[in-house]
Amino acid sequence: MSxxxxxxxxxxxxxxxxxxxxLELGAVTGLPxxxxxPVLARLEAAGWVESEWEAVxxxxxxxxxxxxxxxxxAGTEQARTALAGVAARQARLRRRLAGPVASSPLPDEA
Incomplete structure (x- = not known):
């Protein structure tokens, strides 16, 4: 997922x-x-979002x-599930990048 x-x-x-x-989504997300x-078109084709023209x-x-x-x-549930999966993958990646936590020796007390 991008x-x-x-x-x-x-x-x-x-x-x-x-x-x-x-335009509102662009302003909030910072995306052009x-x-x-195209993201909205893909989400609509997948059934995650629905759209309608303003009646003005x-x-x-x-x-x-x-x-x-x-x-x-259904899109709400799918979005929550997908974002939870993204968050879990990001957390695993952060843990792998951090590597093992080395304990530093305590300074000697004088």
């Missing part, structure tokens, strides 16, 4: 039933639109319509 997917899923899991749009939207008249609000995404109930 770091971009991890960031997007973590952001969704902060409020799992809240709808978010691409060219990264966010673009000329009335002075901007293009937004496409809102939210985790599906």
């Amino acid at each position: 770091s971009a997917v991890v960031l997007v899923l973590q952001t969704f899991l902060e409020a799992p039933r809240s709808a978010r749009y691409g 639109s060219g990264t966010i939207h 008249d673009p000329s009335a609000v002075g901007r293009p319509r937004r496409r809102f995404y939210r985790l599906t109930p």
